[in-house]
Amino acid sequence: MMDAISISKARLRFGQTIALDDVSLAIPQGTCFGIVGESGSGKTTLMRAILGLQKLDQGDVCILGMPLSHSRAALKKRARVLQPIFQDPAASLSPRSRIRTLMGEVATVLNEPLAVTYERLGVILNRLGLPKGILDKYPHEISGGQARRVAIARALLMKPSILIADEPTAGLDVSVQGDLLNLLQDIRQLENMTLVVISHNLAVVRLIAENAVVMRAGKAVESGDVASMFQSPRDAYTRELLSAWPRLRVE
Amino acid sequence: MGSFATLKRICSERDGRLGLVFTLVILIFAIVGPLVSPDPNLIDVKARFAPPGAAHLLGTDNLGRDLVARTSAGTRYALALAAMIVVISSVVGSLIGVVAAVAGPRIDRVITGVFDIVNAFPPLILAFALIALYGKGPITFVLLVTVVFIPQFGRMARARAQSLRSLSFIEAERMLAVHPATIVARHYLPNVAGPIIVLASMNLPVVIAFEASLSFLGFGVQPPKSSLGTLIKDGFVSINQSWWPIIAASLVLAIATLGATLLGEALRRVIDPKTTGAR
Amino acid sequence: MAISVRNLSVDYNLSHVTAHALRDISLEIGKGEILGLVGESGSGKSTVAFALMGLLANNAKVTSGTATIGGRSYDLTRRDATAPLRGRGMAMIFQDPMLSLNPVFTVGTQLCEVLRRRLPGGDRKAHVAMAEEALAKVKLSDPKRRMGQYPHELSGGMRQRVVIAMALLSEPVLLIADEPTTALDVTVEAQIMREIVSLRDRIGCAVLLITHSLGLVTEYCDRISVLYAGERLEHGTVKQVQQQPGHPYTRMLFDCEVAIDRQRAVNVTENRFTVIPGELPDPFRRPSGCIFNGRCDVSFDACATTVPDEFAVGDAADHGARCLLLAGS
Numbered sequence: 001m002m003d004a005i006s007i008s009k010a011r012l013r014f015g016q017t018i019a020l021d022d023v024s025l026a027i028p029q030g031t032c033f034g035i036v037g038e039s040g041s042g043k044t045t046l047m048r049a050i051l052g053l054q055k056l057d058q059g060d061v062c063i064l065g066m067p068l069s070h071s072r073a074a075l076k077k078r079a080r081v082l083q084p085i086f087q088d089p090a091a092s093l094s095p096r097s098r099i100r101t102l103m104g105e106v107a108t109v110l111n112e113p114l115a116v117t118y119e120r121l122g123v124i125l126n127r128l129g130l131p132k133g134i135l136d137k138y139p140h141e142i143s144g145g146q147a148r149r150v151a152i153a154r155a156l157l158m159k160p161s162i163l164i165a166d167e168p169t170a171g172l173d174v175s176v177q178g179d180l181l182n183l184l185q186d187i188r189q190l191e192n193m194t195l196v197v198i199s200h201n202l203a204v205v206r207l208i209a210e211n212a213v214v215m216r217a218g219k220a221v222e223s224g225d226v227a228s229m230f231q232s233p234r235d236a237y238t239r240e241l242l243s244a245w246p247r248l249r250v251e
Numbered sequence: 252m253g254s255f256a257t258l259k260r261i262c263s264e265r266d267g268r269l270g271l272v273f274t275l276v277i278l279i280f281a282i283v284g285p286l287v288s289p290d291p292n293l294i295d296v297k298a299r300f301a302p303p304g305a306a307h308l309l310g311t312d313n314l315g316r317d318l319v320a321r322t323s324a325g326t327r328y329a330l331a332l333a334a335m336i337v338v339i340s341s342v343v344g345s346l347i348g349v350v351a352a353v354a355g356p357r358i359d360r361v362i363t364g365v366f367d368i369v370n371a372f373p374p375l376i377l378a379f380a381l382i383a384l385y386g387k388g389p390i391t392f393v394l395l396v397t398v399v400f401i402p403q404f405g406r407m408a409r410a411r412a413q414s415l416r417s418l419s420f421i422e423a424e425r426m427l428a429v430h431p432a433t434i435v436a437r438h439y440l441p442n443v444a445g446p447i448i449v450l451a452s453m454n455l456p457v458v459i460a461f462e463a464s465l466s467f468l469g470f471g472v473q474p475p476k477s478s479l480g481t482l483i484k485d486g487f488v489s490i491n492q493s494w495w496p497i498i499a500a501s502l503v504l505a506i507a508t509l510g511a512t513l514l515g516e517a518l519r520r521v522i523d524p525k526t527t528g529a530r
Numbered sequence: 531m532a533i534s535v536r537n538l539s540v541d542y543n544l545s546h547v548t549a550h551a552l553r554d555i556s557l558e559i560g561k562g563e564i565l566g567l568v569g570e571s572g573s574g575k576s577t578v579a580f581a582l583m584g585l586l587a588n589n590a591k592v593t594s595g596t597a598t599i600g601g602r603s604y605d606l607t608r609r610d611a612t613a614p615l616r617g618r619g620m621a622m623i624f625q626d627p628m629l630s631l632n633p634v635f636t637v638g639t640q641l642c643e644v645l646r647r648r649l650p651g652g653d654r655k656a657h658v659a660m661a662e663e664a665l666a667k668v669k670l671s672d673p674k675r676r677m678g679q680y681p682h683e684l685s686g687g688m689r690q691r692v693v694i695a696m697a698l699l700s701e702p703v704l705l706i707a708d709e710p711t712t713a714l715d716v717t718v719e720a721q722i723m724r725e726i727v728s729l730r731d732r733i734g735c736a737v738l739l740i741t742h743s744l745g746l747v748t749e750y751c752d753r754i755s756v757l758y759a760g761e762r763l764e765h766g767t768v769k770q771v772q773q774q775p776g777h778p779y780t781r782m783l784f785d786c787e788v789a790i791d792r793q794r795a796v797n798v799t800e801n802r803f804t805v806i807p808g809e810l811p812d813p814f815r816r817p818s819g820c821i822f823n824g825r826c827d828v829s830f831d832a833c834a835t836t837v838p839d840e841f842a843v844g845d846a847a848d849h850g851a852r853c854l855l856l857a858g859s
């Protein structure tokens with residue numbers, strides 16, 4: 001089966017900083033892939049390159065075997081396959097539009113009757129535990145947690161087969177973090193979705209991802225199967241990350 | 252923020268209240284004038300240069316025309332022209348500015364180049380030149396002055412749009428493959444509107460004064476129509492016979508520009524509190 | 531006890547209503563001990579720190595509370611009650627190190643300022659030497675050069691080290707660290723926590739570590755206090771609380787924490803995560819009964835009406851929780 005996303009020899013620098021340094025990855029379809037690493041290691045830049053929001057200096061990105069193109073036709077095609085969930089979900093909702101308007105845009109893009117889109121939306125809102133009334137609100141009238149769900153709902157409404165989430169649990173209390181993670185797990189199971197999760201939370205990535213890459217200073221220092229990576233890390237930096245992680249052990 | 256809340260915030264400070272009162276006075280004067288006074292063009296040679304009195308509250312001019320009626324009509328005309336110019340130039344300017352920011356570097360360079368050329372001339376001189384070239388009709392006048400004011404709005408809209416471009420909500424729209432025209436209309440323009448409204452309200456007094464200057468110099472409003480500028484000019488010509496005409500027109504111009512300026516400043520402090528200080 | 535806080539209550543006045551941010555909080559920290567104060571965001575952790583430091587916002591009012599620090603007692607309801615202790619008896623590390631650093635002065639100037647306040651009339655050269663030594667102690671590379679640098683020239687982790695060096699030089703009786711590592715990466719977090727522990731070892735001060743991470747508490751703290759919606763629900767040694775949580779909230783909080791060595795199903799979609807359902811209670815009107823009532827998984831009728839006292843958990847005298855289930859035992 002062809003890979004959902006493959007990146008070969010991606011290089012990118014911003015002035016003096018090397019944001020991506022010869023990164024190559026393959027993300028198989030239907031799996032969850034974790035991107036971990038400290039802040040500034042290039043995780044978000046890698047996501048933006050995959051989305052086509054950031055042009056690479058060198059290297060290629062392929063989505064389902066198709067090389068990334070910046071033409072409008074290609075963008076339209078890609079939007080039905082690949083959807084992002086940005087790090088600050090409240091900021092990813094247009095501030096002067098009602099949620100209903102934002103959801104309605106999906107119908108236009110998919111060329112689908114509005115009624116059909118709203119019917120699918122009803123199912124999605126239900127599953128995400130969002131009340132219907134939220135559609136009449138503006139983004140600043142809902143809570144941060146709800147905004148996160150609205151952003152996910154909108155992405156799901158596009159019926160993508162690949163979802164990329166940047167730090168989906170950052171800033172959440174543990175009591176609500178689990179809720180979001182369970183949701184992502186459900187989405188994967190029900191839709192056979194490919195999920196790419198960027199996170200600095202190693203413990204979480206270990207439990208939800210089949211494969212992962214560890215980034216440092218723009219380099220992919222170690223990548224592969226999560227189980228073996230966490231059990232016997234090959235790279236010194238991976239070992240350092242793992243040993244620094246606070247443990248909850250009972251003596 | 253709702254418009255009622257904005258109004259409340261404006262009224263909460265002295266300058267805002269003052270600006271609002273002045274502006275209302277001018278508006279009421281412009282609207283109510285024709286109701287209390289006779290026809291502004293009614294000539295009464297016997298009452299030439301009458302001082303203020305029961306018959307003529309502000310006196311009369313060199314042809315015995317009532318000054319309340321004339322300044323009121325002039326104010327109405329001047330305000331209508333200024334409002335039209337500001338509205339058209341802010342709408343067109345925002346649109347061009349956002350397009351410059353969004354449509355790629357080549358179009359951006361062309362648009363900013365044109366803005367630079369327009370801005371290279373002092374506005375009054377440029378208006379003279381354009382009017383000399385294209386004639387003095389009221390519609391040409393509005394269009395030409397609009398052109399002079401478009402770059403200001405365009406630049407501000409472009410700068411705002413550029414800072415919006417890298418925000419996640421614009422990127423999220425792009426990732427959804429929403430049509431670029433929809434993105435501009437629905438997501439850029441409403442978020443550019445705040446500072447543009449402020450700039451427009453601050454430009455209103457500038458345009459009022461600008462129109463008055465042009466009319467005073469004979470390049471603006473043409474007789475028999477009168478605006479504040481032409482009234483000041485007429486008063487200036489006959490200042491040796493009576494100083495009432497020039498005082499009446501100048502006073503109205505002063506209150507109108509002062510009121511609009513104070514109101515514009517207050518609006519800016521409410522809508523756009525970050526950009527305080529000189530622009 | 532080196533430090534104790536009794537019955538601290540803090541209100542925030544909003545235009546029409548009053549939010550009760552803290553209700554009757556008590557804390558005890560022994561000399562040389564690290565107390566972990568945990569709770570979700572909004573539970574009032576920072577308010578405790580600010581009330582102790584006298585740094586509360588203008589709309590805050592301390593309605594009750596006394597603190598005993600270094601043998602002297604302070605009435606916290608008086609603004610500036612602890613002002614004499616700031617920079618001498620008490621030091622604070624914020625999540626954002628720039629809150630403690632002045633951007634226009636060099637690191638050296640700021641460190642020497644701390645010494646000038648603690649040892650007035652001291653020799654400037656000696657101060658510079660002590661400051662350099664402190665930077666070396668917190669393992670900042672090349673201390674001589676750092677002395678001449680400005681805060682903006684340093685990374686987040688390095689800035690936090692400078693703040694720790696400042697705390698070290700002020701030799702406090704109580705060090706308050708409010709989420710000191712939340713903005714930092716795990717590897718840097720571990721290093722900074724080690725510096726805080728070694729600072730405690732050096733000067734034997736009491737440390738109040740405020741955090742939402744139970745991982746940090748179990749790894750570095752001696753004692754733990756659990757805060758929920760402005761009330762302390764449980765306190766005890768880390769070991770006691772972890773082995774036998776007295777309050778259902780504490781148990782649920784530990785269950786939610788994702789441990790790095792948790793059992794992992796080979797089919798990862800089968801890994802589920804624990805959640806505490808429900809939402810925080812209204813801060814403006816405290817519901818009657820137990821504050822955790824609506825979200826508790828073992829609540830019974832009396833929980834809705836009776837505000838639980840604090841009961842001992844097990845036979846340990848220094849382990850208590852406010853849960854009616856403990857009343858009978």
Ligand SMILES: Nc1ncnc2c1ncn2[C@@H]1O[C@H](COP(=O)(O)OP(=O)(O)O)[C@@H](O)[C@H]1O
Nearest residue numbers: 014017019037038039040041042043044045046
């Ligand atoms: N638009 C940009 N301009 C300049 N530097 C950038 C830009 N975006 C990211 N960087 C730099 O690239 C590096 C990687 O950043 P990023 O991908 O955001 O890291 P992460 O998401 O892992 O924290 C950082 O050093 C960052 O400062």
Ligand SMILES: Nc1ncnc2c1ncn2[C@@H]1O[C@H](COP(=O)(O)OP(=O)(O)O)[C@@H](O)[C@H]1O
Nearest residue numbers: 542549551570571572573574575576577587589
């Ligand atoms: N200046 C303030 N005015 C009003 N409410 C405040 C203020 N500061 C904090 N609060 C409220 O008090 C509660 C406790 O806040 P805080 O002590 O910052 O919690 P934590 O540090 O545990 O996240 C929160 O509900 C917060 O919204």
Ligand SMILES: [Mg+2]
Nearest residue numbers: 043044045166
């Ligand atoms: Mg990032």
Ligand SMILES: [Mg+2]
Nearest residue numbers: 575576577709
């Ligand atoms: Mg806090």
